[in-house]
Amino acid sequence: MTRIVFVLFLLVIPFLSAKAQENSINSADSLQIQEYLKVLNSKEFEQKYYGIHIYEQYDESNIVYAPDSSFKVFTFNGEFVSTSITKVSKSYLHFLDNQKKTTKAVEANFKNIIAIHQLSYSNYLVLEAETIGNPFDSDCLTTLTAIWIEIDKEKNIFQRKIIDQKKEEKDKKLMFSSYECGKIESDKTSKVYFKKETKQLVFRCVTKSANEPYKYIFYDWNGKLFVFVKEETMFFPVD
Numbered sequence: 619m620t621r622i623v624f625v626l627f628l629l630v631i632p633f634l635s636a637k638a639q640e641n642s643i644n645s646a647d648s649l650q651i652q653e654y655l656k657v658l659n660s661k662e663f664e665q666k667y668y669g670i671h672i673y674e675q676y677d678e679s680n681i682v683y684a685p686d687s688s689f690k691v692f693t694f695n696g697e698f699v700s701t702s703i704t705k706v707s708k709s710y711l712h713f714l715d716n717q718k719k720t721t722k723a724v725e726a727n728f729k730n731i732i733a734i735h736q737l738s739y740s741n742y743l744v745l746e747a748e749t750i751g752n753p754f755d756s757d758c759l760t761t762l763t764a765i766w767i768e769i770d771k772e773k774n775i776f777q778r779k780i781i782d783q784k785k786e787e788k789d790k791k792l793m794f795s796s797y798e799c800g801k802i803e804s805d806k807t808s809k810v811y812f813k814k815e816t817k818q819l820v821f822r823c824v825t826k827s828a829n830e831p832y833k834y835i836f837y838d839w840n841g842k843l844f845v846f847v848k849e850e851t852m853f854f855p856v857d
Contacts, residue, residue, distance in 0.1 A: 643681060647681050647690075647692075650692065651679045651681065651692060654679070654692060654694060654708075654710065655676055655679065655694065658674065658676045658694060658696070658708060659674070659675060659676055659696075661673075661674055670700060670701060671699075672699065672700045673698075673699055674696060674697070674698045674699070674706060675696050675697055675699065676694045676695065676696030676706075676708070677695075677696055678694065678695040678696065678730075679692065679693065679694050679695075680692070680693045680694075680730065680731065681693070682731045682732075682733075682734055683734070684734050684736065684742060684769075685734065685735070685736040686736055687714055687718055688713070688714055688769060688771055689711055689712060689713050689714055689769060689776075690711075690712050690714060691709055691710070691711050691712070691726060691728055691731055691734075691744075692709060692710045692712070693707065693708075693709045693728055693729060693730060693731055694707065694708045694709065695707045695729065695730060707728075707729045707730075708725070709725070709726045709727065709728040709729070709731075710723055710724065710725055710726060711723070711724050711725075711726040711728075711776060713769075713771070713774040721774060722774040724775075724776075726776075728744065728746055728765075729746050729747070729763075730746055730747050731744060731745070731746045732745050732746065732747050733745045733812075735812055735814060737766075737817060737839050738839075738841060738842075740768055740769050740770065740771065741766065741767070741768050741769075741779075741842075742766075742767050742768075742769065743764060743765070743766055743767075743812055743819070744764075744765040744766075744767060745763070745764055745765075745810070745812070746763050746765065747763070764781065764810055764812070764819065764821075765778060766778070766779040766780075766781050766844065767779065779843075781819075781837065781844045782837070782844065782846060809821075809822045810822070816838070817838065817839035818836060818837065818838050818839070818847075819836075819837040819838075819839070819844060820834060820835070820836050820837075821834070821835045822834050829853065831851075831853065832851060832852045832853070833849065833850070833851045834848075834849065834850050834851075834852065835848075835849045836848050836849070
């Protein structure tokens with residue numbers, strides 16, 4: 619399925635997982651997390667390198683519910699260790715009934731979800747984040763991604779949707795960057811905003827222009843899809 623990813627490199631900020639933590643983990647979810655971790659950490663690999671123990675270790679887990687509790691997403695992050703260390707992630711989306719019991723579970727492709735916003739009965743905006751490098755280092759990098767998904771609650775299926783077809787076809791991947799994020803003041807970094815009251819999605823990025831260093835791209839949700847409103851550059855941030 620086609621997805622569009624808006625990746626923003628921004629300053630590591632303390633609210634990174636605050637939204638996800640709003641949902642207290644109940645005993646059933648805690649048990650499900652332990653079951654997933656048991657399976658994920660029991661995977662065996664062939665010994666392809668001389669005497670090197672190859673393994674995957676997942677030690678970070680999270681769960682986030684949709685605002686209407688129609689589904690929930692378990693996310694797991696860890697490392698694949700061989701001759702080098704690579705970050706890995708797994709996620710599982712559970713469709714829920716009116717009693718919040720799982721009716722179907724499918725493997726999804728999310729990382730660290732920090733918020734799920736409901737756009738309409740069947741449409742949602744998922745915000746996820748990934749930190750590259752040590753979050754305590756000045757040269758770390760955090761990506762914030764906005765993903766639009768549609769849920770078929772009768773058939774228990776979901777699909778990723780395209781936020782901006784024209785920009786995706788032109789740029790393949792829209793990427794807004796601010797380097798050495800730990801050394802940049804908070805008002806100098808790229809950001810993404812979703813205004814729940816108006817359902818407006820706003821991307822702010824830092825450009826290389828000294829005269830107009832801030833670029834803003836605005837989208838409005840019209841009930842069915844995101845509509846491009848405008849793109850403008852400014853000398854001062856307006857947020």
